[in-house]
Amino acid sequence: SSDCFLIFFCAAVLIGPIAAAIIFLGNSAVIIGLWPAHFIWTYYCVLKAERIGLVLKILAAILLPLPLLLLPVLAISGSLLGGIGYGVFIPLMATFEAVGEGVADKLTHCFLDGTVSTTAGACTVVRDATDFCFHSYFSLMDELIRKLGDNETPLDIKLSYLPHSMLAVLIAVPFDVFMISGVALWKSPCMLLKGWQRLCEDLVGREGPFLETVCVPFAGLSIILWPLAVIGAVVASFLSSFFFGMRAGLIAYQEASLQMGLAYMVSAVALFDEYTNDMLYLREGSCFPRPKYRKTDRMNNETGQNNEVRNATSPLGEKKHHHKTMKALQRSKTFMEAIQRLRPIQIWDWLFRSCELNGRILLGEGLISAEDMEECIIKGKCKKLSIKLPAWCILQCLIRSAKHDSHGLLISDDVEVTNFNWPKDKVFDWMLGPLLVIKEQMKQLELTEDEELCLRRLIMTNNNDKPSDWDDCGFPSSDNIRRARLQAIIRRLQGIVVNLSWVPSFRRRFIDLVKALYLEAVEAGAIDGSRSVKRKIEADAASAPGSKFDDKDGEGSSKGAAAVGIDAV
Incomplete structure (x- = not known):
């Protein structure tokens, strides 16, 4: 080692x-x-x-x-x-x-x-x-x-609210910077000692980062460099305090009250103190006051927004029990176990592999043309394919989950993604709530098999702006309300995919996916391939040594996803 x-x-x-x-x-x-x-x-x-x-x-x-x-x-x-x-x-x-x-x-x-x-x-x-x-x-x-x-x-x-907001910012920023930085500095010795204690306990017991022999030199280096992590945490706290102070101005504007903005200024210190206590496993709560900074129940919605989504899919008692169990388990997790849990790329990889499998089906049915793929590869214009194909894959997953009465999203026969094993990532956490709501809507609609088959064609080829767009498409149901609900679901899914397409690796991975589908179709004789397109694909593959279509993270994530049984729907 x-x-x-x-x-x-x-x-x-x-x-x-x-x-x-x-x-x-x-x-x-x-x-x-x-x-x-x-x-x-x-x-x-x-x-x-x-x-x-x-x-x-x-x-x-x-x-x-x-x-x-x-x-x-x-x-x-x-x-x-x-x-x-x-x-x-x-x-x-x-x-x-x-x-x-x-x-x-x-x-x-x-x-x-x-x-x-x-x-x-x-x-x-x-x-x-x-x-x-x-x-x-x-x-x-x-x-x-x-x-x-x-x-x-x-x-x-509203211009009349700006004076309250600006005054709240001028008062809250210096106050929160001073108080939050002070709390961070006060607790930094505790973070330093507790971190060293945990690392030394793992070293003696050969747990956590010291579980494998090869990891010992790196884990020893982490003991030496732990003070730098503490300094980084203090600096991050100092920088975040500015945003806490500026948010006081936003609260003052939303509530049209300087008093509410100043109340948030004080509550922000208590929130930060409580968060650091949880991170360092100190006593619960905070010694600082935490006044209410909302005139309505919006404060409860702010602090419990994620809990509301989770409560919609599980009973309250079960959730509380599970939350306590998970909190206890999280404290005893080893370093390697924590790595296994933090894999949002598995969901990301499932989406692309689902697009690959469904892309083959749609290509065979003629819903994806060679011209669409060539335009994506040569000109980089993938707006149609990169929005409609993933939207259909997600909708298919939601239909499947609704049919099996799943509490979460059934992404394969033996893998159900729920709010408890959903990746704790901001992007994916933002996706979960809307997808669960849409799944419940699909359950209420109770689609027939003919409607599902027709939806595939409608998503890929038709407009979905108003019910009359489906008049001549052969959709089994003539109920305009039912059509409007399905069209709203499709538009919402396409909006989610549009937001996902802004993620940096999305475009690269999707174009590589289209290249793979194009070559497979040419080799199978399903389409007549263009020489210029094939030359471009070969040139792109040659420019990425050791990687098919320059998709390093895709290959790695495929292995990780396959390890937990994630497969396309």
């Missing part, structure tokens, strides 16, 4: 700077090159957007230069830090895999594994950043300037 540690150190020294330079220089070039377009187009879209009121437009026009000027600085700084971290930790993970069971000549693999893959992965990071800065950004702006619906009203602010 000591030899592997030394080899990892050498690999990190040699490969780390190369990977960091690729990410830093590549991302910086993209950010600086597109910044003028972002600056101008952001102003244009904000001023043109119908969903933004006049007062808010004027305020945005005055305040926008500051974030637009700071954004490239922060993004470039983040690229530098992210590149350094990527260049260090990717060879580290490759070292762990090289010393695993069933690997011959471990010493050679410790050095070779993670060199080419880290360099190629750094290029993939730059590609994802380019997709985000170009395609995701302009897609987001398109959503902003989309026309308002019949029942939608522009978002605006």
